[in-house]
Amino acid sequence: MQVLAPGKLFVLGEYAVTDGGPALVAAVDRGVRCHITPGDEIRTPADDRFARATLEALAAPARCYTFSDWNPAQLSGKGGFGGSAAACAAAAVAGTLAAGNPIDQALCEVAVRVHQQVQGSGSGMDVRASFHGGLRRYQGQDISAPLAAQPFIAIYSGASAKTGPRVQRYKAWPGRAGFVQDSAALVDLFRAEPCRALSEAYALLRAMAAEAGLAYETPALSRIAELAQSYGGAAKPSGAGGGDVAIALISDPDARASFTAACALEGLTPVPIQLAPGAKEGPHV
16 A cells, blocks of 8 residues: 655744744645555665654554655746654554554644654644645634635745744744744734735735744745736745745646746746645555
8 A cells, every 4th residue: 555645835823833833834746755555674665763753652553655756747946745743644654554553633632742852843833734635724722614725826946945044033932922923913813814814924924023033035936926926916935934935826727837937937946736635545556
């Protein structure tokens, strides 16, 4: 059998989640696949720490667990789709299915703990998004029902970025309480006015970064946001900023197509994405 675990894109709530604030996270069809066959081996294309630690935490039965990228984006660096989180989700579901046990919320929290232990930090929202799928509001272990799908567009800024140093700068900033309240209000606004929520979140995050002294904007990310606004929509970095992927919303289909074409002309790579269900057994191979 095989398991498919989606990647993620943060829509709203970055940074504030580290202080218990809510976040809106989309599970997308670019993640991790695990084939399960007879044997006793763990195979990964590179770093095996996340998959191995998850399988060990579950005391998963001996099998040949072969992990690979599922629908990878062909980019010059990492796109920020949460591959390590998806690996934990895929390993948790694969090990549980191999043992003949049911998939439940407790399993998700095992994967969250393993990911945090191996990575050394993290809100766990990327693992939860991979486990549950769709577009959902997360706050701690409280998870909403799926929200209505939105025509999200992912644009790669052309450079990878490290989250850890930026989060450390944020955690040292004394203005976090007000920021978390403002961020939560924008998460709630999204249902009624998604483009406005995205635009105002970008402004909020830029102001926070300026006060906290962390590198958030790049010329490429700023340009993506400018282009989205010029086509009647909004865009912001997905995640900690400094590079990786921006997420955009443009409601008109023709304007959306023109925006992606304009980005491509400027060397800003559109990455086709679809909302994806949570980690589950895929078609037999």
